[in-house]
Amino acid sequence: MRIIDFHTHPGxxxxxxxxxxxxxxxxxxxxxxxxxxxxxxxxxxxxxFYREVEEYERLIPELNSKAWSLQEQxxxxxxxxxxxxxxFPEMSLEQLRxxxxxxxxxxxxxxxxLMGYExxxxxxxxxxxxxCRDLGMVLNLHQKLVAxxxxxxxxxxxxxxxxxxxxxxxxxxxxxxxxxKHKNLYLDLSGDGIRITGMLRYGVDNVGADRFLFGxxxxxxKPATYVHSVLCEDLTDRQLEMIxxxxxxxxxxxxx
Numbered sequence: 621m622r623i624i625d626f627h628t629h630p631g632x633x634x635x636x637x638x639x640x641x642x643x644x645x646x647x648x649x650x651x652x653x654x655x656x657x658x659x660x661x662x663x664x665x666x667x668x669f670y671r672e673v674e675e676y677e678r679l680i681p682e683l684n685s686k687a688w689s690l691q692e693q694x695x696x697x698x699x700x701x702x703x704x705x706x707x708f709p710e711m712s713l714e715q716l717r718x719x720x721x722x723x724x725x726x727x728x729x730x731x732x733x734l735m736g737y738e739x740x741x742x743x744x745x746x747x748x749x750x751x752c753r754d755l756g757m758v759l760n761l762h763q764k765l766v767a768x769x770x771x772x773x774x775x776x777x778x779x780x781x782x783x784x785x786x787x788x789x790x791x792x793x794x795x796x797x798x799x800x801k802h803k804n805l806y807l808d809l810s811g812d813g814i815r816i817t818g819m820l821r822y823g824v825d826n827v828g829a830d831r832f833l834f835g836x837x838x839x840x841x842k843p844a845t846y847v848h849s850v851l852c853e854d855l856t857d858r859q860l861e862m863i864x865x866x867x868x869x870x871x872x873x874x875x876x
């Protein structure tokens with residue numbers, strides 16, 4: 621069974637405090653050992669969190685270069701996601717156009733709360749999202765409020781907008797309700813929540829299997845936990861195929 625992990629962060633040394641350096645080779649090997657065929661996502665690491673805002677004009681191109689460097693090392697495994705920043709629209713537009721020229725489709729996961737901006741509904745970042753739409757990008761974001769994702773989905777109905785992390789009951793139900801209203805809203809299964817029995821089944825019954833994307837948030841979490849959380853749900857083979865591979869492959873225009 622093929623699996624695309626839609627939500628990872630290469631280079632994130634979450635385990636370094638335990639003497640476990642997350643090298644590129646280890647990142648790929650650990651995902652493959654969990655049965656994952658391909659991975660996506662934007663590089664981050666603890667040293668880039670909560671810096672002075674002006675530093676991100678330099679840091680974001682560096683992170684995006686790391687994404688493309690990893691893609692060059694593992695072209696059949698890793699799909700790069702890039703960062704943008706509303707405080708630096710010219711730099712962000714340049715990064716988006718370069719991403720497009722290289723064949724990139726994925727923007728994010730964006731983690732604005734770690735990089736000095738809280739809202740995704742400001743004129744500055746909405747202008748960048750307009751360019752994302754025009755370039756045919758897929759947007760994956762960590763939003764604190766579901767209403768933010770709804771506003772973006774409503775403003776750009778032709779652009780796929782992927783919400784990161786199901787969360788628990790209240791958050792999850794809010795996200796499902798938003799997905800029912802906006803057909804371009806998707807949910808990736810990384811982070812908290814999906815390990816609860818029956819949760820994914822409930823979502824599939826209410827909004828359909830075509831709106832969910834498998835994800836882990838690795839290296840923050842062990843990927844095999846998420847693989848088995850999905851496989852243990854009461855889903856058909858076709859629904860599993862859609863969630864684990866087909867939906868992401870369709871959005872990113874990969875061969876199915």
